[in-house]
Amino acid sequence: xxxxxxxxxxxxxxxxxxxxxxxxxxxxxxxxxxxxxxxxxxxxxxxxxxxxxxxxxxxxxxxxxxxxxxxxxxxxxxxxxxxxxxxxxxxxxxxxxxxxxxxxxxxxxxxxxxxxxxxxxxxxxxxxxxxxxxxxxxxxxxxxxxxxxxxxxxxxxxxxxxxxxxxxxxxxxxxxxxxxxxxxxxxxxxxxxxxxxxxxxxxxxxxxxxxxxxxxxxxxxxxxxxxxxxxxxxxxxxxxxxxxxxxxxxxxxxxxxxxxxxxxxxxxxxxxxxxxxxxxxxxxxxxxxxxxxxxxxxxx
Amino acid sequence: xxxxxxxxxxxxxxxxxxxxxxxxxxxxxxxxxxxxxxxxxxxxxxxxxxxxxxxxxxxxxxxxxxxxxxxxxxxxxxxxxxxxxxxxxxxxxxxxxxxxxxxxxxxxxxxxxxxxxxxxxxxxxxxxxxxxxxxxxxxxxxxxxxxxxxxxxxxxxxxxxxxxxxxxxxxxxxxxxxxxxxxxxxxxxxxxxxxxxxxxxxxxxxxxxxxxxxxxxxxxxxxxxxxxxxxxxxxxxxxxxxxxxxxxxxxxxxxxxxxxxxxxxxxxxxxxxxxxxxxxxxxxxxxxxxxxxxxxxxxxxxxxxxxxxxxxxxxxxxxxxxxxxxxxxxxxxxxxxxxxxxxxxxxxxxxxxxxxxxxxxxxxxxxxxxxxxxxxxxxxxxxxxxxxxxxxxxxxxxxxxxxxxxxxxxxxxxxxxxxxxxxxxxxxxxxxxxxxxxxxxxxxxxxxxxxxxxxxxxxxxxxxxxxxxxxxxxxxxxxxxxxxxxxxxxxxxxxxxxxxxxxxxxxxxxxxxxxxxxxxxxx
Numbered sequence: 141x142x143x144x145x146x147x148x149x150x151x152x153x154x155x156x157x158x159x160x161x162x163x164x165x166x167x168x169x170x171x172x173x174x175x176x177x178x179x180x181x182x183x184x185x186x187x188x189x190x191x192x193x194x195x196x197x198x199x200x201x202x203x204x205x206x207x208x209x210x211x212x213x214x215x216x217x218x219x220x221x222x223x224x225x226x227x228x229x230x231x232x233x234x235x236x237x238x239x240x241x242x243x244x245x246x247x248x249x250x251x252x253x254x255x256x257x258x259x260x261x262x263x264x265x266x267x268x269x270x271x272x273x274x275x276x277x278x279x280x281x282x283x284x285x286x287x288x289x290x291x292x293x294x295x296x297x298x299x300x301x302x303x304x305x306x307x308x309x310x311x312x313x314x315x316x317x318x319x320x321x322x323x324x325x326x327x328x329x330x331x332x333x334x335x336x337x338x339x340x341x342x343x344x345x346x347x348x349x350x351x352x353x354x355x356x357x358x359x360x361x362x363x364x365x366x367x368x369x370x371x372x373x374x375x376x377x378x379x380x381x382x383x384x385x386x387x388x389x390x391x392x393x394x395x396x397x398x399x400x401x402x403x404x405x406x407x408x409x410x411x412x413x414x415x416x417x418x419x420x421x422x423x424x425x426x427x428x429x430x431x432x433x434x435x436x437x438x439x440x
Numbered sequence: 441x442x443x444x445x446x447x448x449x450x451x452x453x454x455x456x457x458x459x460x461x462x463x464x465x466x467x468x469x470x471x472x473x474x475x476x477x478x479x480x481x482x483x484x485x486x487x488x489x490x491x492x493x494x495x496x497x498x499x500x501x502x503x504x505x506x507x508x509x510x511x512x513x514x515x516x517x518x519x520x521x522x523x524x525x526x527x528x529x530x531x532x533x534x535x536x537x538x539x540x541x542x543x544x545x546x547x548x549x550x551x552x553x554x555x556x557x558x559x560x561x562x563x564x565x566x567x568x569x570x571x572x573x574x575x576x577x578x579x580x581x582x583x584x585x586x587x588x589x590x591x592x593x594x595x596x597x598x599x600x601x602x603x604x605x606x607x608x609x610x611x612x613x614x615x616x617x618x619x620x621x622x623x624x625x626x627x628x629x630x631x632x633x634x635x636x637x638x639x640x641x642x643x644x645x646x647x648x649x650x651x652x653x654x655x656x657x658x659x660x661x662x663x664x665x666x667x668x669x670x671x672x673x674x675x676x677x678x679x680x681x682x683x684x685x686x687x688x689x690x691x692x693x694x695x696x697x698x699x700x701x702x703x704x705x706x707x708x709x710x711x712x713x714x715x716x717x718x719x720x721x722x723x724x725x726x727x728x729x730x731x732x733x734x735x736x737x738x739x740x741x742x743x744x745x746x747x748x749x750x751x752x753x754x755x756x757x758x759x760x761x762x763x764x765x766x767x768x769x770x771x772x773x774x775x776x777x778x779x780x781x782x783x784x785x786x787x788x789x790x791x792x793x794x795x796x797x798x799x800x801x802x803x804x805x806x807x808x809x810x811x812x813x814x815x816x817x818x819x820x821x822x823x824x825x826x827x828x829x830x831x832x833x834x835x836x837x838x839x840x841x842x843x844x845x846x847x848x849x850x851x852x853x854x855x856x857x858x859x860x861x862x863x864x865x866x867x868x869x870x871x872x873x874x875x876x877x878x879x880x881x882x883x884x885x886x887x888x889x890x891x892x893x894x895x896x897x898x899x900x901x902x903x904x905x906x907x908x909x910x911x912x913x914x915x916x917x918x919x920x921x922x923x924x925x926x927x928x929x930x931x932x933x934x935x936x937x938x939x940x941x942x943x944x945x946x947x948x949x950x951x952x953x954x955x956x957x958x959x960x961x962x963x
Contacts, residue, residue, distance in 0.1 A: 184587055193479050195944045196454045197502020197637040203619065204626050204636065210619045215582060220590040224451045228554045228594035230933050231447035237593060256479075261769050263477040265449050265456060270477075296499045301480035301767070323502055323637055378854040379525075384650040407635035408627050417634035417641045418648035422495060430496060435489035437643070 163331030184219040186247040194253025197323035198288040206409040245280035254290040254304025262302040292318035318349040322424035359395035362403040392437040394423035452551040455943025471918035475778040482892040507873035509642040511880040518867025522858035528646030530842035537835040538629035542622040549618035558597040561608035595930040628662040646854035678825040693814025695935030697917030699727040701794035704870040704877035722798040746780040749904035777947040780903035790876025792823035817938040898946035
């Protein structure tokens with residue numbers, strides 16, 4: 141891509157390798173393939189990012205990757221035409237940017253947050269209901285990526301009085317990819333966008349429309365505490381240094397029922413993830429999160 | 441002739457906010473602030489295991505999640521009779537500190553600074569600095585592609601924007617550097633928080649992750665990087681803006697609003713769970729200048745919430761634990777999902793500047809006395825930057841204290857004896873969150889949550905009018921603000937963003953169907 145011009149070819153290929161490794165695409169594509177695809181793109185692919193009943197946690201996750209830096213992604217790889225939390229413009233100027241992008245069509249639509257089913261007026265932007273905005277923006281979208289639990293499955297708002305519902309309940313005629321952890325995993329969102337840019341295809345999905353490359357196995361299957369589960373060594377006291385790496389099943393871990401590659405990939409650039417912190421997996425990637433898994437700290 | 445303009449969405453904030461103003465003779469004559477999204481979190485918690493609450497309320501907000509987790513945990517600990525051991529308290533403090541740092545830094549550079557920099561001035565940079573030329577090259581490449589989203593479009597820069605090419609390009613470079621540094625702060629939080637956003641390790645009675653000394657060393661090295669950035673870049677940038685191109689705005693007190701300030705600073709010591717209060721509680725009404733400023737003690741019983749202008753069934757103002765509200769989206773003259781908290785019927789400002797006054801922060805008082813600063817937009821940014829440095833200093837202390845604790849025999853992170861929910865109980869958790877004073881209240885019956893209530897800083901400040909016609913702080917702060925060109929209301933967004941609005945936090949209310957929530961008073 142053109143904005144990489146001030147990098148040498150060697151640096152550029154190295155960067156592509158870093159990106160691919162960071163977001164888990166290096167097994168699927170060669171670095172050359174990635175470099176060629178990014179370089180040959182005539183213009184940056186447009187992205188519209190909508191926020192409905194959200195907490196902006198998925199936006200914050202998006203800008204949590206160390207390498208490539210958020211700057212590389214936001215400015216160099218895609219053209220973010222609309223994102224309320226990031227964009228310079230406000231009010232009608234912001235809305236116009238979105239309308240122009242919708243007119244042009246051919247964009248990736250990313251949705252964070254649910255849609256209130258109890259009454260459309262529980263979420264409005266620019267004087268319009270979020271539901272209307274979503275329907276309009278979906279028409280000319282190439283693909284819809286649902287960032288996080290709320291837009292994928294309704295998430296926590298599903299169980300509130302406003303009755304948040306997922307995008308798939310409103311939009312039924314477009315390819316949808318659900319990245320359902322709460323918040324969205326920084327690698328999952330970046331990697332899925334790149335996968336789409338490279339192939340113009342939706343990656344292979346499970347029955348809940350989640351990419352198999354990220355949601356192909358149970359957390360339990362890859363858990364480094366698995367041996368303690370097999371040995372029936374269950375943590376019951378967070379203060380006991382001897383127990384600190386034991387299985388969290390008794391503390392309410394949902395890793396046996398939750399699909400995600402968290403134990404392999406970890407979070408925040410490989411630093412940690414829930415189980416590493418002695419905190420049980422709470423099933424945030426699954427439909428039914430949160431009420432389906434309550435009480436959170438009791439064994440299932 | 442008054443002209444009415446609407447800014448919706450108010451971008452580069454957290455959540456959904458609409459601002460409407462009436463402009464006459466180039467100045468704002470009247471203003472309305474509207475929260476345009478509601479979910480209804482507390483209703484979800486009713487009947488649940490109380491220990492779920494800290495995990496769930498984290499989702500009020502994806503930026504300031506841990507402050508809700510901790511306020512919730514503290515309310516529950518009061519109800520459970522649990523005591524967080526020093527180890528658990530230090531670990532909580534440290535990851536909350538990480539959140540504070542990235543929250544404040546990100547607010548200045550990524551949510552606010554674009555209102556103060558003419559980003560296109562980088563084109564005129566003629567210097568030789570290699571890194572700055574690299575920044576120029578990247579921006580110019582975007583311009584050449586005719587695709588500078590999301591940095592453009594924007595409101596037209598005015599005379600207060602930094603337009604000197606050298607200053608502008610440094611600011612743009614710092615914008616990019618800060619983007620990398622906020623990742624560092626998030627990584628740091630994840631060392632003991634499992635992941636950022638939405639930490640996992642804060643539970644009722646303490647903490648879940650048994651720390652080791654490698655993690656302490658890793659945390660410290662990241663904190664060192666952040667300390668350098670905050671000390672050498674962030675604070676000098678804010679001061680250079682504030683005492684440079686923005687000095688006229690600072691002296692004019694742009695966006696001051698009601699001159700009433702409040703901090704709870706309570707609980708086991710705001711932010712600092714180890715006992716030393718980092719921020720003091722107090723109330724200042726009708727601030728004029730530091731020499732006559734009177735700090736009254738804070739008394740939570742004097743808080744009331746009004747639904748006068750909010751989309752709830754009409755009701756008289758009540759103490760937050762006594763009132764009942766039911767959503768009423770058709771109510772006439774209501775215009776927001778946000779309620780109107782008041783202290784002795786007075787609208788208040790909360791957050792870094794309020795804390796700085798109540799703590800009598802010498803640097804802020806000096807800016808007022810000797811540089812001619814008045815309360816308002818610029819003073820808020822300055823207070824936020826200075827506070828970040830205070831946090832970092834405290835975090836070094838907490839790291840040392842944690843290390844000492846870890847070496848003691850019987851080191852503990854969790855109160856295991858009080859882990860099971862009591863049959864009955866109630867409690868309150870106060871906290872000084874990045875945006876200001878925060879309180880969570882809980883009542884437990886039959887081992888389950890019978891009532892849950894949070895009163896959040898952005899609710900106070902983004903609130904609509906109360907029954908006395910008093911505007912909320914966002915609204916009041918806009919009165920008199922110059923808007924020479926209604927097509928380009930840059931001063932309005934400056935004022936609103938200076939509060940760092942967090943609207944998903946501000947609106948998180950109750951069950952409209954059952955009207956089941958009954959409030960209670962915490963003595």
